Amino acid sequence: MKFKVSAELGYEIKAPSTLVINIHALRTAHQNVIEETLSTPSYIKTEQLTDVNGENRFMRLEVPEPCTISIKYDALVDNYYEVRNHKDVAEIPVAKFAPSVLPYLNPSRYCQSDKLYRLASNTFGKIGSSFEQVFAITDWIHKNVEYLSGFTNSETSAYDTVTQQAGVCRDFAHLGIALCRALTIPARYFTGYAYQLQPPDFHACFEAYLGGDWVLFDATRLIPLNGLVKIATSRDAADASIASMFGDVTPTITKASCQYADETPFKPIYYTRSIFDGVTYF
Amino acid sequence: MKFKVSAELGYEIKAPSTLVINIHALRTAHQNVIEETLSTPSYIKTEQLTDVNGENRFMRLEVPEPCTISIKYDALVDNYYEVRNHKDVAEIPVAKFAPSVLPYLNPSRYCQSDKLYRLASNTFGKIGSSFEQVFAITDWIHKNVEYLSGFTNSETSAYDTVTQQAGVCRDFAHLGIALCRALTIPARYFTGYAYQLQPPDFHACFEAYLGGDWVLFDATRLIPLNGLVKIATSRDAADASIASMFGDVTPTITKASCQYADETPFKPIYYTRSIFDGVTYF
Amino acid sequence: MKFKVSAELGYEIKAPSTLVINIHALRTAHQNVIEETLSTPSYIKTEQLTDVNGENRFMRLEVPEPCTISIKYDALVDNYYEVRNHKDVAEIPVAKFAPSVLPYLNPSRYCQSDKLYRLASNTFGKIGSSFEQVFAITDWIHKNVEYLSGFTNSETSAYDTVTQQAGVCRDFAHLGIALCRALTIPARYFTGYAYQLQPPDFHACFEAYLGGDWVLFDATRLIPLNGLVKIATSRDAADASIASMFGDVTPTITKASCQYADETPFKPIYYTRSIFDGVTYF
């Protein structure tokens, strides 16, 4: 499926600074970036980097002097996902996880799974399969956590949200991840462009490792599960923030949008409890 | 320099379980593991893994049934470190950090640098070079944080320790890392075997990225800086715990020791404020 | 009902110090302290005080020099409680609370009700009457929080316990209080001697203000509700700790016991969900 995505970031910069920007659609075997353009002021040195795993890519911008800058990104992306029925998929035990999966069991900055063992076990521990546990976690978050802009900030973590029960997509994702890891289900953060998100913005949700697939879950239920263009997956938002700023930098604009650009009509996939369908972006 | 290191871990296991163990001396171009033996009960399936960066190596043990197990590790390691004077070493700006270094600027589970910006800036921000800042951080921790066994636990983080001001080597390391990152100095957790540590145990300290080197700092000042055999470096203890346990597992024994095994006499290197000497294990 | 209570506190004191001790059975119109003795070393100056509300009474001890002391308290108390059916008791709105009740709606050190509004409302908000809400809170705590000695410490608060889900009687009480206040139900901490508590110790539970009575609840369910001798009620443990120590003081002994001393057989009252019975110590 083709999507046209675009982003705009603006900054007020008062001293020589460095920015690390995570807004590029990821290039994978199953997400083809057909064309993309990034426009930045010519006096800014930009550099495209890939992270240590060779997967996520991001831009580093060196701003030599005070200025006001605008960064624009546009891409046409051909995306691929699979829907798999997990009802009879065999669970993979920890003893069989690939080494690359194991870190997603560890607690991280915003997902303190180590502090949530008893709560996760008391609340979700008796539910049948891992798939059903993640489904129940997603349901619980959707039901109990209020989507509320401005309630949380960049320091808010799953440990806060599980009690305070309000936040934005990032907080929903962190809580989902933390609860999964507390149940020994690997989980990771997913950021991307989201079709039909209102108001348009960058979006965050999470993936749980189930039966050998990274299955997408979104406790906000704000978008269809198959309307996402992946920017990055990571331990949590600490490793995939839209922008990391080093210097005297004030963000002024953060915009993102996602339009459907395929000929065939878009058929949204939503959560359905009765069916064990899992959406995976390979 | 040669060291003979050994470890013993014991567990009471009440149901089929999986253990991930981080006790092997790391093999690097400058740390030669001359010989090593790991002894585990024969009915336990063991597997040696390397992490996603191909650096740290660890063991996964599959325990099929309830039992009491003991794991023993012995190794003879030839170690190499360099002492470099950092007085006139040029600082490297964020804009020049290799991509592999950048993640060590991000906050992590036990090192919430994002919550310590103002404190770090108010307390250490006006100190001259990055090297001197890290030295001052290490000094401050040594002076203000009391080494106190049993005060903290596996959930304790730098955010707690900066205020509560008591803990063990792990807590000292986490606080050092968090304060460095808050000042835009990459920092990482270092676990190893430590010569002359009393009582003998595994040890943790931290490395700061200064002038292109990962320089070792130890705010506990319990050991000479050149008496360490590296097990792992990582974001923080979440990624390098001695043992991660999945299942019904209770640790019963945790022992580690480190003996000097070289012919030439050991010449300890301690902290010296006046000299800008940094110890690096390459 | 008559109870014989006794307590022993021991301290290692290394410098001139002051202790404030809360172990006396409270004297009220309905709790008659028939006889009591407090024995302390003769060189220690003791003073009996009553708090600002003229209700709780406590001892202040001035220890002039280093020593090891033992404080013993014995009392025979005639106690009175009432069981009232709250099914048809009219609820009292905030607008009618006496001024002395209002502070028990405020958050306090260990009962951060302000941080639990959404959680309390999402979990208990739709339950019928205030009495049933408190009953459901007590049930939920009993079911989800594990009684575990040594897991928590004197800094642990309701905000911790609601997530960590383990603790001792003090933590159970604080969580109950915090959840009540978050639902606009006044609640206070209750410490006392508890009959049939195993192992014998001081006990803590809580009272909720319902229909004009302070009704006793105990989420630990370790004792019959009618086996308590009140020492103090307060905002939380911060105001009613067994001992506050000022100086270089290390507690060495903390013992308490409670024996039934009446002729008529003791008829224990336990929780019964179906009946709206509330036990109140006037």
Next chain:
Amino acid sequence: MKFKVSAELGYEIKAPSTLVINIHALRTAHQNVIEETLSTPSYIKTEQLTDVNGENRFMRLEVPEPCTISIKYDALVDNYYEVRNHKDVAEIPVAKFAPSVLPYLNPSRYCQSDKLYRLASNTFGKIGSSFEQVFAITDWIHKNVEYLSGFTNSETSAYDTVTQQAGVCRDFAHLGIALCRALTIPARYFTGYAYQLQPPDFHACFEAYLGGDWVLFDATRLIPLNGLVKIATSRDAADASIASMFGDVTPTITKASCQYADETPFKPIYYTRSIFDGVTYF
């Protein structure tokens, strides 16, 4: 000294609600409220209450139905304070504190002194007298905590502020109180109207119990110490919030102002380190 104070509070009320309002100038032997008027809509039932100590007074408003209300308060107050030199004032030990003073040593919701013992002791423990310690605390806060509107919220406590180092007058006061109590110096929260505060608003600072007086300290240094009209003193903001709202209430207006109304010119008193002058409002 005479001050003319006024306040305006506005609320959007969507269901029958109760408000408890703390805006009246306190009436004491040394603060004479010469005249005051409170205007509220006639259909709202208002009731003036005094707290359990018979000191603070506050209003309870019963709003029977949805509405938009505005509450206005105006008063002419004749105020009295004393400046006392504390250089040679004998310190009072805990053993001599009146029972009414003791609760101000306990930790409270926003002043978790129990978590700050080591920090307070390490940072201020070696400073000479209690007066000088409180002065040093006030200095330290003024120097390290940035006055920043909107950074904190009603859940922010001293434990947060000591690390995050930003906040408003309320946060400055809570931190001062917590650090004092951690050093066994009783301290309490003070809210009032403040002359020359820019922009005009309610103000909060704190009092420390030194040599038998409650001495005023204000780490914000935004106002002269002798320009305050007391509304309330309390454990912390939990007990003296401007407004406690029970029901579906949204605050829309919060205004306060304070004008000098005396014939003699106002002579401001500011902090002076060299002199041990303490301002006390009796």
